Amino acid sequence: MTIFNKVAIVGTGLIGGSIALDIKKKKLSRRVVGVSRHASSLALAKKIGAIDLGSRDLAILKGADLVILAAPVEVILKLAPRINQIIAAECVVTDVGSTKAEIVSKLSRIFANYIGSHPLAGSEKRGVGNARTGLFKDSLCILTPVKITSALALKKVRLLWQQLGAKTVLMDPQAHDKALSFTSHLPHISAFSLMNSVPAGLFKFAASGLKDTTRLASSEAQLWADIFFTNKKNILDAVGQMERNLVLMKTAVRKNDRKKLISILKAAQKKRDKLIL
């Protein structure tokens, strides 16, 4: 099903590249073009068949009817006004950032047909070299319309994600950032902090547990710094919750309080069983 004439991906990394691959494979657009600061990323994106044409110049966006912003938040915010001068007013714009309140507030005022997206899929792996088809199949994609969001943007972007196999859900940007601070941002902070707490000299005594628990610590530093800074208050609250739970466990251990410790461990076990249902 062809939904678009020309889709432009700004930021041909893991997410941008994976979206482009699926659009090409499912023929959702007549053409797919890519923009990146890195010529090597564009060359690779073209080689794997994710884009028809790549350029480091934003002028390539001209004539697009969908622009997907998949670059780091800071870069998107910097480029947005220039992009808006190049694209037509009826062009639909979305982004795939992991925090939404700040970016939705800003981009909604710049673009006439913008809606925020957050596909809950991805990987700690980086770059278009790790892009793959089907990344969004059976995943959830949160769309964050606000009062001034156009019906066109919502309709077109929702249809795109559904065609990529994602289930879409609508959410207020603030509620999104609060929820994700617990389900995504806190696990990352936990993984980064745990990794920094384990002396490298002891790695030979590590089994799969440490590897799994720290997988997210391989995530891209610049990207995650952006996420933490653009969701500061919620993240500080979530980390506070984690700190309180660590203290609860420490206290139970220190006091030899078996009953309390068992109740903490069983509560966690029960929640995890629910999580993986």
Place this chain on the structure above:
Amino acid sequence: MTIFNKVAIVGTGLIGGSIALDIKKKKLSRRVVGVSRHASSLALAKKIGAIDLGSRDLAILKGADLVILAAPVEVILKLAPRINQIIAAECVVTDVGSTKAEIVSKLSRIFANYIGSHPLAGSEKRGVGNARTGLFKDSLCILTPVKITSALALKKVRLLWQQLGAKTVLMDPQAHDKALSFTSHLPHISAFSLMNSVPAGLFKFAASGLKDTTRLASSEAQLWADIFFTNKKNILDAVGQMERNLVLMKTAVRKNDRKKLISILKAAQKKRDKLIL
């Protein structure tokens, strides 16, 4: 290669059952018997071919030349004197517990031919129903001899683990407990605390990151309470380290200190790359 005449497994759960399966498969012992408090566990162990015979009565240990203690630490400590009255003096005894200082100190004084083992393999899954052959292949097994450990115990138990495919390493029990507090016990505490910090109502917004980071929270509560209590001081130190790292991240986020935050995230990323090498 037949190394033993009669191996007895006390505690036919995931670890005990997996050891038994491999001993049978590789014909390392003429007979394998199992002891458990749970008749259902013994029946299943027999059904899957892990043991030749099971009993809830310790008398079945009579005549064993190797006893593997794979029950919870508290249970092992309680049963040890009775087991010692049933087995012959030359019978080799080992355990598979995750902390070693306390249990090695106690069991070394009870059994004439004892050495502590800690196979760094396992799963958050529980019970003999999850036992499998090859669980220890290419894993590390730490043996913790002390001054009074007999050469016979070291030789026989090392040979057993090597036959199961594990690489063996010798370590002082105290050094073992210090190292494992970071590489295994802290990741568990982190997973339990993280799981308890995420409201269950938000699970629909969780992707694979939260699932992986909390996998260890499915671990058995009684077993892990024992581990935390028998390695209290090291664990409190390790959790303290994690708390300091959380505060470092929080402070960098709160102060908008991008340079500091990036350096924290990159340090973690670099360590993780080293961990999975």
